[in-house]
Amino acid sequence: MSAVLEQIFQVGFLAAIIRIATPLAFATLGEMFSERAGVLNLGIEGIMLLSAMAGFTTASLSGSLWLGVLVAVLVGALMGALHALFTVVLGLSQHVCGIGVTLFCSGLAYFLYRLIFGQQSVPPSIDGFKPVPIPVLADIPVLGPAVFSQFTLVYLAIIAVPLAAFVLYRTPWGLSVRMVGENPRAADSAGVSVIATRFQAVILGGALMGLAGAFLTMAQFNAFTFGVVSGRGWVAIALVVFGRWDPLRSAGAALLFAFVDALQLRMQASGLGHIPYEAFLMLPFIFTIVAMAFMSRNAVAPSALLKPFRKEER
Amino acid sequence: MFRLEARTSTPAWFNLALPLIAIAVTLVLCSGLIAVAGAGVIEAYGVMLSASLGDSYAITETLVRAAPMIFTGLAVAIAFRAKFWNIGAEGQLLAGAVASCFVGAIPMPGYLAMLLMAIVGAAAGALVALVPATLRIKFKVDDVVSSLLLNSVIYYALMALIEGPWKDTFSGYPISPPIEDSANFPVLIEGTRLHLGVIVALIAAPLCWFLIARTTLGFRIRVTGENPEAARYGGISVQRVLLSTALLSGALAGLAGVGEVGGVHFQVMSDISPGYGYSGIVVAMLARLNPLGVVPAAIFLAAVMTGAEAMSRATGVPAFLSDVIQGTALLAMLVALLFTAYRIRRVGAQT
Structure with missing residues (x-):
């Protein structure tokens, strides 16, 4: 047994957790900003897929990975703007629009990918991002190789989490976001533009979802496949709830999920197949549903979530 | 100056006009993608139409594909009527498929097997839908x-x-x-795949319409959705209505899975549903949540899906165009629905 455990918890394990957690952290932060402003974005699954495709295609055609990241972020922001146009400006029902955005973005991603690359037996791949060890820090035992010899985008995610917390809790804009998500009427009376703030938060959220997509096709897999996102957007929706709409807690939830996922991958590889790996993949969803049942009593969700705001209506 | 004004009532012709406008807008928007792919727009749509509705075999293929979306469309339409936001038709469909596959593999007389498959599949879907409904009632x-x-x-x-x-x-x-071979749904027209489940789906739609429009439960579902406060004052137990709606909705979505196992695939695999549960949302919205409208809406989406494959072979435009059309149609319909809530009024310049 101990030999098996050793095989599972080898040095690369921690590094794998960090790598798996990175796209989830970006996506979760994106969904969190959107929901804190009162807008559920079920378009996340499709936005991640379209951004992943756009980033991969740009990198593949131009040879520049960072240009790919930029395009992925812009596409994410643009699709966030589309969702915001429907849900914030026009006040349409958020869940149905979100499903619409996901269907639209996924369809567009499949369509454009097939149009540009055709049908190939082996999907084209790119030379993706390489780990960039940070001098001195990378030499720390265990932590060094796991955390400080990673992709630049991983470092960006590590910075993004406290930064998101700072923006949300310590800046005037963050205050506006929380106000329009909790009590848009009061925010409006206080002179905060509910429409503008929500619009900005959903676009920022979309950009972060785009970053998540970029990581998948340009650092993690270095190729685009139709299943490249495979439910990670839905996982992010769960993690936001599980992390109680807080950046640090949500990132913690992403790490926890990444740990379970990495464990599952290792167990599959080590032939310890008593438990089907799908049982592990189910866990975040089951945990979140159970957690929602316990949390709802002390109502931690943004009060105005799912509620459109129209100034002239009372 | 133009101003949006709240509407109190909508003319009846809106029910037909809005989906048609939404579909027209969708086809115009998506023609851009056909042009980008370097094909003739008229030609591509023409192939799509003739390959999906052009001859009797094509029509049967389209109907076979429409059947699961009729069921999921009904499931979503009935749930949304009560404002039970069932986004889970996909999972309920899969549950129905798995359960009916279990039963179908047990040797027994064919008709008994088919009946049991339907019952067990519907029950499995209903059971899954009961989870979010119970959580909402008990734990908010x-x-x-x-x-x-x-x-x-x-x-x-x-x-x-x-x-x-x-x-x-x-x-x-x-x-x-x-x-079991004996549990395979009978094919109704020799040489096609038109199976018994398709007819059941076509009959289910008017039955659901009758239930919603003409029965006490339907009345309760409508009142609960439109005004839960009024429902409560009227002595309707909103919680019980939500539970009944969830059971009904889940059962319908489960039947979509039963039809795919019994009539099309005869087994379960990972891609047994190419997102029929989510398509059900598109269908229900295009139908304006009217069970009778679900049939033409599902046939439209099915025609796009079957037609897209032929179009891809003929013109080289990727068949994934059908996925884009689906998403665009849903968004276009949502925007079109604004016209039921508001009207644009011309008002004099304000001084």
Whole structure:
């Protein structure tokens, strides 16, 4: 047994957790900003897929990975703007629009990918991002190789989490976001533009979802496949709830999920197949549903979530 | 100056006009993608139309594909009528498929097997839908998120089955064992795939319409959706209505899975549903939540899907155009629905 455990918890394990957690952290932060402003974005699954495709295609055609990241972020922001146009400006029902955005973005991603690359037996791949060890820090035992010899985008995610917390809790804009998500009427009376703030938060959220997509096709897999996102957007929706709409807690939830996922991958590889790996993949969803049942009593969700705001209506 | 003004009532012709406008706008928008792909727009849409509705065989193929979306469309339409936000038709469909596949593999007389498949499949779907409804009633859990997340749970459960105990030991493929030949739904027209389940779907739509429009339960569902406060004052137990709606909605989505197992695939695999549960939302919205409208809406989407494959072969435009059309149609319909809530009024310049 101990030999098996050793095989599972080898040095690369921690590094794998960090790598798996990175796209989830970006996506979760994106969904969190959107929901804190009162807008559920079920378009996340499709936005991640379209951004992943756009980033991969740009990198593949131009040879520049960072240009790919930029395009992925812009596409994410643009699709966030589309969702915001429907849900914030026009006040349409958020869940149905979100499903619409996901269907639209996924369809567009499949369509454009097939149009540009055709049908190939082996999907084209790119030379993706390489780990960039940070001098001195990378030499720390265990932590060094796991955390400080990673992709630049991983470092960006590590910075993004406290930064998101700072923006949300310590800046005037963050205050506006929380106000329009909790009590848009009061925010409006206080002179905060509910429409503008929500619009900005959903676009920022979309950009972060785009970053998540970029990581998948340009650092993690270095190729685009139709299943490249495979439910990670839905996982992010769960993690936001599980992390109680807080950046640090949500990132913690992403790490926890990444740990379970990495464990599952290792167990599959080590032939310890008593438990089907799908049982592990189910866990975040089951945990979140159970957690929602316990949390709802002390109502931690943004009060105005799912509620459109129209100034002239009372 | 133009101003948006709230509407109190909508003319009846809106029910027909809005989806048609939404579909027209969708086809115009998506023609841009056909042009980008370097094909003639008229030609591409023409191939799509003739390959999906052009001859009797094509029509049967389109109907076979429409059947699961009629069921999921009805499931979503009835749930949304009560404002039970069931985004989980996909998972309920999968549950129905798995349950009916279990039953269908047991040797027994064919008609008994088909009946039991339908009952067990519907029950499985209903059971899954009961989870978000119960959580909402008992714990005030948001049904949008819980029903959506359940889709992933059911999907992984299905994968665990077909990669575990159900795995084909001979080929190693992750597919379930086939159901008994006698349990295969009878084909109604020789040489086509038009199976019994399609007729059941076509009959289910008017039955659901009758239930919603003409029965006490239907009345309760409508009142609960439109005004839960009024429902409560009127002595309607909103919680019980929500539970009944969830059972009904889940059962309908489960039947979509039964039809796919009994009439099309005769076994369960990972891609047994190409998102029919989510398509059900598109169908229900295009139908304006009217069960009778679900049939033409589902046939439209099915025609786009079958037509897109032929169009791809003929013109080289990727068949994924059908997925884009689906998403665009849903968004266009949502915008079109604004006209039922508001009207644009010209007002004099304000001084």
